[in-house]
Amino acid sequence: MSVSVIGGGAWGTALGAMRARDGEPVRLYARDAESVAAIRTTRENPRYLPGIALPASLEAVNDLGLALEGADIVLLVLPAQALRLACRDLKPHLRPGAALVLCSKGIERDTGLFASAVVEEELPGHPVAVLSGPSFASDVAAGLPTAVTLAASEGALAASLAQRLSSPAFRIYAGDDILGVEAGGSLKNVLAIAAGASAGLGLGASALAALVTRGFVELRRLGEALGARPDTLLGLSGLGDLVLTCSGAQSRNFAYGLALGRGEDTRTLKLAEGVYSAAIAAQLARERGIEAPIIETVAAMLDEGLPAADAMRALLARPLKREFD
Numbered sequence: 001m002s003v004s005v006i007g008g009g010a011w012g013t014a015l016g017a018m019r020a021r022d023g024e025p026v027r028l029y030a031r032d033a034e035s036v037a038a039i040r041t042t043r044e045n046p047r048y049l050p051g052i053a054l055p056a057s058l059e060a061v062n063d064l065g066l067a068l069e070g071a072d073i074v075l076l077v078l079p080a081q082a083l084r085l086a087c088r089d090l091k092p093h094l095r096p097g098a099a100l101v102l103c104s105k106g107i108e109r110d111t112g113l114f115a116s117a118v119v120e121e122e123l124p125g126h127p128v129a130v131l132s133g134p135s136f137a138s139d140v141a142a143g144l145p146t147a148v149t150l151a152a153s154e155g156a157l158a159a160s161l162a163q164r165l166s167s168p169a170f171r172i173y174a175g176d177d178i179l180g181v182e183a184g185g186s187l188k189n190v191l192a193i194a195a196g197a198s199a200g201l202g203l204g205a206s207a208l209a210a211l212v213t214r215g216f217v218e219l220r221r222l223g224e225a226l227g228a229r230p231d232t233l234l235g236l237s238g239l240g241d242l243v244l245t246c247s248g249a250q251s252r253n254f255a256y257g258l259a260l261g262r263g264e265d266t267r268t269l270k271l272a273e274g275v276y277s278a279a280i281a282a283q284l285a286r287e288r289g290i291e292a293p294i295i296e297t298v299a300a301m302l303d304e305g306l307p308a309a310d311a312m313r314a315l316l317a318r319p320l321k322r323e324f325d
């Protein structure tokens with residue numbers, strides 16, 4: 001069963017390198033011809049993963065047809081907002097029955113859909129799984145130990161993909177709660193922006209712990225309202241990834257919040273999926289009558305220009321209440 005990776009950014013390159021480390025041939029599609037040329041000649045992806053040597057059996061290509069030729073397992077590793085259009089480009093080249101493993105962590109802004117629902121609409125008939133959990137691209141590309149979740153609606157598919165895609169340093173736990181995995185992976189990015197803003201304002205480690213904990217309450221409330229199972233949200237793809245992403249500036253979402261807190265320019269920062277998911281996450285919460293003040297506050301900072309200091313003051317000024325309702 002051959003594996004192809006679509007998306008030559010940090011995460012696609014890291015996952016391709018992880019699979020190719022033991023000499024397995026893996027094709028990595030990047031739409032940017034310069035990145036492809038650089039990977040082929042220097043065995044590095046200088047734009048997205050500088051300084052990390054890529055295995056020789058990872059073949060970078062700029063042609064979707066070639067990337068997907070004979071591929072039985074296709075990892076889609078794209079920003080959530082780019083996924084729908086990319087699916088339309090992939091469609092004519094996909095092998096019938098090829099399994100699609102979705103690696104985006106975000107909510108489509110215009111529809112409120114997670115990746116699996118987008119792919120269901122655009123590429124019906126393909127078996128679908130989602131891969132998510134605490135895993136920085138640079139750690140995985142460097143071969144450091146990582147554990148993540150892979151969920152598919154059929155348990156047998158999840159188990160076989162987990163077996164096929166795991167490596168000694170990349171442990172994949174199988175599951176069947178696609179929506180739970182997607183909700184955790186998307187909402188933790190929004191919450192990490194709040195954590196970064198708190199750090200950028202110099203509010204200290206205690207405030208950070210409070211934000212992460214109360215953020216997790218929101219992740220659980222909204223995740224469950226969207227149909228996630230409680231256990232999933234407590235697992236690697238929920239609590240696990242929230243903890244990692246709120247742990248420091250190695251996270252792009254945390255780094256984005258840090259810049260907001262410090263009043264720095266955010267325009268040149270790397271992809272932070274939470275920026276694109278915050279407003280729709282807040283809307284999904286409102287529509288379901290879910291109290292999500294941290295998510296609402298992040299959306300207000302991003303979309304209404306609410307200064308980070310005012311945002312944190314507003315959170316602190318909320319009426320006191322029981323911890324658990």
Ligand SMILES: NC(=O)C1=CN([C@@H]2O[C@H](COP(=O)(O)OP(=O)(O)OC[C@H]3O[C@@H](n4cnc5c(N)ncnc54)[C@H](OP(=O)(O)O)[C@@H]3O)[C@@H](O)[C@H]2O)C=CC1
Pocket residue numbers: 007008009010011012030031032048077078079080082083085086103104105106135136137138270271273
């Ligand atoms: N980085 C990480 O540690 C992790 C990331 N993720 C998730 O993976 C997803 C991708 O993130 P990541 O790889 O880090 O992001 P990057 O910003 O590093 O890379 C994004 C890649 O997607 C490509 N791309 C964008 N739009 C399209 C398109 N329409 N067709 C083809 N390629 C396209 C970009 O190409 P171009 O260069 O031409 O713009 C680029 O190669 C996100 O949802 C992220 O949350 C999940 C786990 C870990």
Ligand SMILES: O=C(CO)COP(=O)(O)O
Pocket residue numbers: 105133134135136137189192241244245250251252253254271272273
């Ligand atoms: O999803 C990630 C870690 O699990 C990567 O987080 P960032 O996108 O914030 O860097």
